[in-house]
Amino acid sequence: MNRAYRDRGYDHPIPSEITPREVCLGRRRLLQALALGAAGSGLAAWAGRQARAAPHPPPTALHPTPSALPGARATDPITAAREATNYNNFYEFGFEKTDPAAHAPAMKTRPWTVTVEGLVARPRSFDLDALLALAPMEERVYRLRCVEGWSMVIPWVGYSLARLLREVEPLGSAKYVEFTSLADPDTMPNLNSSVIDWPYREGLRLDEALHPLAMLAFGMYGEVLPNQNGAPLRLVVPWKYGFKSAKSLARLRLVEQRPITAWEKTAPREYGFYANVNPDVDHPRWSQATERRLGDGSGLFARRRRTLLFNGYAPQVAELYAGMDLAKFY
């Protein structure tokens, strides 16, 4: 078997070994205060005034158990929660990476219902509490590779999307799942921008959506999702570029025709339907061969790392694309 295809995703630290965010932050602040005086910290705060926004409101624990799913326990060092919650693409709240953390707290995540409809035997609306109780909460440590060329390693909390899809019994004619995110003009300041034809839409082939690694996430770092990361529930598809993992899901629809996704509509040459992570298929405007890993403590001088086919999940998902021309179906 090809070396790149070897599964290394088993022996990962248990959740209790992941440093809680508060401890991590507190320790950092202390060290920082010791390292440089008040003047220096003022300067640093000024330099970082845009790069880092205020912390999100008090979190709630979800008490997940480690997932036993092959591939669900990446062994890479986990990205610091502070970075994963303050460097986000969530264009409903603004274009800058710091905009979601600044503006998303205004989003109302309760009450929340998710409609699952289309080509299913039992279409239905799920209340958030019903979704939280639908299946045991698992923690899965996934690599997240953004199409922009950076990556993180995040411990998500949730369960397989397939679990929800089974509830509604997809019909034989269903071939794709369309995901629609919330678009609330009252709380999302950037909906007047025309880059995206809101609401944000994503899609998966039904067999992709039913793959156990495709995940419905309700939390990260053991707690409920911060709003800027897609609360109260989002998609996480670790072998695809991050934009496929739609946030703050309002509706799932099973359809026969391939849905046109939000980014595909904006720039079809640049953002395809499949968007599988692939170092050999460049974005038209930049290379996808390497990536910068963020928040792993390796520092400024760390080299970019080689990007892996299917983001390293080839052992689990490559067969979904057997015989497919990945350059054509990008």
Place this chain on the structure above:
Amino acid sequence: MKRLLRVVERTRLVKPLVFALCLLPLASLIAGAAMDELGANPAETLIRANGDWALRFLYACLALTPLRVATGIAAFARYRRMLGLFAFTYAVLHLLCYAVFDQGLVVADIARDIAKRPFILVGFAAFLALLPLAATSTTRALRALGPRRWQALHRLVYPIALLGLLHLFWMRSGKHHYEDVWIYAAVLALLLGWRLRRSLRRARLRAVAEAA
């Protein structure tokens, strides 16, 4: 007001103060890097901040002559060299941060990156054009070239200002995220428009003088 300014100037404190202020962005970036306060992607923060400051100092430099003429305060002219050299300094840092933090100083990678991202070439062209201006910033160079040739050479600052703006605009075109690009563009349009109007008026005066 003018007399007050003259008194302030005579204290010889203004120039060092302006110099220190120009160093503040750099100091804040260094402190931010030392304390890991530059966000999740410090390399990106450093590259972008230095690029922003290069453009800001360049445009600030171009604003000095209109300010001098509009206010009648000759002292503004004395900061052209300083602001120009700070624009150059931040441009050097911008390029260095890109080459070191983004590309690991691997020349082959940089060449590949430029082929993929032509806006980098535009920025690099602007940087190359800045080099002779920085090199001839000394009084000695001004004397050696003679004021006419020196001024002709330093008119390069106008294409540089436009290339810098194009570099930023093109970088942002992927997301159609132009909020600050429009601000830079408006400022530059104002600065260049003022010069255009002035040279047109001068040409008209000359024509009148010749006719008389």
